[in-house]
Amino acid sequence: MGTYDIEPSTLDGAALLDSLRTALTRYVALPNPETADAIALWIAATHAQPAWAHAPRLVIRAPEKRCGKSRLLDIVEATCHNPFITVNSSPAAVYRSVSEDPPTLLVDEADTIFGPKADGNEDLRGLLNAGHQRNRPAKRYDATNQRVESIPTFAMAALAGIGAMPDTIEDRAVIARMRRRAPGETVAPYRHRRDRPALRLLADNLHAWLRADLSTLETAEPEMPVEDRAADTWEPLIAVADHAGGTWSDRSRTAVLALTAAADEDNDSNDRQRLLTDCRTAFGDELALPTAELLHRLRALDESPWREYGATGLTAMKLGSLLKEYGIRSDTMRFPGAGQAKGYRRADFADSWERYCADPPAKRDGDEATGGAIPLRRARSA
Structure with missing residues (x-):
């Protein structure tokens, strides 16, 4: 100067x-x-x-x-x-x-x-x-x-x-x-x-x-x-x-x-955005899902990349790493009929879905947004 x-x-x-x-x-x-x-x-x-x-x-x-x-x-x-x-x-x-x-x-x-x-x-x-x-x-x-x-x-x-x-x-x-x-x-x-x-x-x-x-x-x-x-x-x-x-x-x-x-972990941005969109589909109308069930639903989605993501498919650790950049983290919750387990709340995704995901397509009668998985009952926090 x-x-x-x-x-x-x-x-x-x-x-x-x-x-x-x-x-x-x-x-x-x-x-x-x-x-x-x-x-x-x-x-x-x-x-x-x-x-x-x-x-x-x-x-x-x-x-x-x-x-x-x-x-x-x-x-x-x-x-x-x-x-x-x-x-x-x-x-x-x-x-x-x-x-x-x-x-x-x-x-x-x-x-x-x-x-x-x-x-x-x-x-x-x-x-x-x-x-x-x-x-x-x-x-x-x-x-x-x-x-x-x-x-x-x-x-x-x-x-x-x-x-x-x-x-x-x-x-x-x-x-x-x-x-x-x-x-x-x-x-x-x-x-x-x-x-x-x-x-x-x-x-x-x-x-x-x-x-x-x-x-x-x-x-x-x-x-x-x-x-x-x-x-x-x-x-x-x-x-x-x-x-x-x-x-x-x-x-x-x-x-x-x-x-x-703050977390430093990161991965490919396209994977993260695809994961956000697929998580919205996997959640359907659920308020919370155990991590294991969320992974199951993600892998069951049509044309899903998560079945072959890495050597053994998408894991709980990699799921947490990909979502962490958006400030989304798992928590220990009690799921009726399933006991206590690590899981994710729908509310924690809402802000990122609004910022980064396109509006979801309108449902037709009879459509389910669970990727073929059996819906869980809505969970409540422990």
Whole structure:
């Protein structure tokens, strides 16, 4: 960023973070308050990168398309420090742009870097993997000068994509799990020409506030609610929150615990969406089903992929893993006539069915939505 006519002593850090969070939630439907707080702190931390020993990644992931991940990346671009969009940039150009005061790397459609279409992006993958920690330069041989060069890799980066990123990225990341907006959820439309200037002014103020105290931030040792690599990743955000004061110190630690506790397990997005739709069919009119019965009904569906899903078909463990991304988990319940067993409640699927599944076809007289399985009596919670 350039030089701006801003007096840092007049800036209120907590108020700036509040304004940033308000901007995020104005334009993007975020899954929970903790995610909004974490993203605001991550953006603010990009303005003080020279102070940090680690450069946390921001992973913006969604189970399906149209979940707001690209719009969130737009807001990050407008408010972070020196955004560098890597689309159509050669690895050499990206490497040469990383300096002692690095830009913030932004990667949309991250499957072009890590997914099945990732051939030819080894250098960029290496930069994103190595750049989390300071003093991890890339070594390149300069044939013209016949010498080995050390190229800096340290830079904060935001990556948006469908599904999980590799463990090497997510283990070093603040993860925003996006979801499709429900019919009643609304956000303001974002227009680059109209809305970005005000957001860049906010970025200028964040920059002036944090750059005035880089030496303080560099020596900060905030009390962390997590340890090891998670502490390395979240320390810059906690340091910014403590520097701002107000409610941000407590909120930042609440966000750490909430987001680090969230499940990382993921699988192919098409399988997940198909499973959601098939679970709706399998439930029929039931309020709850034992896991074993749900698996039986899924495998019995016409043209079902679940009979041959893996070596032994869809298992209870894999079912739980696929549904966990949507926040759907099994519970121990008492089923009349069947005793106590693990199972799923219909109510826990309702939100995801509304967000991700097409409307079910209208039933004809005599049709059953149980896939040929014998209907269970409705279950009640233990």
